[in-house]
Amino acid sequence: MINREDVEAAARRIDGRIRRTPLVEAEPGRWFKLEYLQHAGSFKTRGMMNKMLSSAIPEAGVVVASGGNAGLAAAYAARELGVPAEVFVPVTAPAVKVAKLGKLGAKVVQVGNEYAEAYAAALERTDALFCHAYDDPAMVAGNGTLALEISEISDTVLVAVGGGGLVAGVIAALRGRARIVAVEPVTSCALHEALKAEKPVDVRVSGVAADSLGARRVGDIAFELATDAEIDSILVDDDAIIHARRKLWDDYRIVVEHGTAAAYAALISGAYRPAPGERVTTLLCGANTNPADLG
Structure with missing residues (x-):
């Protein structure tokens, strides 16, 4: 624990x-x-930075599913550490968050109407380090x-x-x-x-x-x-x-x-x-x- x-x-x-x-x-x-x-x-951002600094990150970078904030945190941490980031968000994610993800340099994939659907899609990326939004x-x-x-x-x-x-x-x-x-x-x-x-x-x-x-x-x-x-x-x-x-x-x-x-x-x-x-x-x-x- x-x-x-x-x-x-x-x-x-x-x-x-x-x-x-x-x-x-x-x-x-x-x-x-x-x-x-x-x-x-x-x-x-605290959690994502700790996750990435304590992990071996493959060449493909990191992937995260998010309602918005976990994705922004992952994108920021990845940019600071110089690794690629791909963020899966539902189509209902606020436009302000989606736009900011792009500004932080992340690749954004919009899937489904809820976080759970974006999460399922993100799990299909097996070549990158999966960063869970909260249960890690x-x-x-x-x-x-x-x-x-x-x-x-x-x-x-x-x-x-x-x-x-x-x-x-x-x-x-x-x-x-x-x-x-x-x-x-x-x-x-x-x-x-x-x-x-x-x-x-x-x-x-x-x-x-x-x-x-x-x-x-x-x-x-x-x-x-x-x-x-x-x-x-x-x-x-x-x-x-x-x-x-x-x-x-x-x-x-x-x-x-x-x-x-x-x-x-x-x-x-x-x-x-x-x-x-x-x-x-x-x-x-x-x-x-x-x-x-x-x-």
Whole structure:
């Protein structure tokens, strides 16, 4: 099982290649980890960089299936390391993410309407290093490095969850040191349903955050860690997510994806109610979005 030592090793490996993103106190006891300022716009760059630096990469380079952010992270890491990258995304992937993939130099292949279909197509590429978007030990350990940067001020960490690659890393880094709360949309809740069923299960995926949190099944690593650590799991609806994203813009001029806003939605909707004096850190983990509707 991945633990803090794995995360610390990843932090040493990727040091100097990722940004140590800002941590700001938005109001007394309420912190934001501004991970959306990471290279390529999300926490996944940490995981992808760790994966590639700890792997033997063939001449064909790397291949990844993604709703968008994992692909951007892989494209960025591959460009920095000088290897080819091919990214499979569903045809429903936001245009802003697809365009950015091209700018980062990746070959983009659009297949199917959901991540699961793009994933199946990517697996057919057997000559390249397959980099799983979330269910990979090196990815999880790399993702968890952001948690090392908040451990001293966090009693509770709110984490938006799709496939579980981020929450797994946070658990590995902070279990026994902070309360970890997984937050998912009602319409895309693979971890929540897995915890209820006591095993990973397929779920239907829809809603405003499906492009980044729309994993049909939670990763085995995340399920194992979440079950063993007995973390909290809560749900928020689309209205709460939309309101949270708008409020981040209105109050702080922070532009994030709907998936990212899910974590903040738990706090401002009352789905999660902190105790008096509890220090809560919300991970704002990705910003690859079209801000046109925030004007």
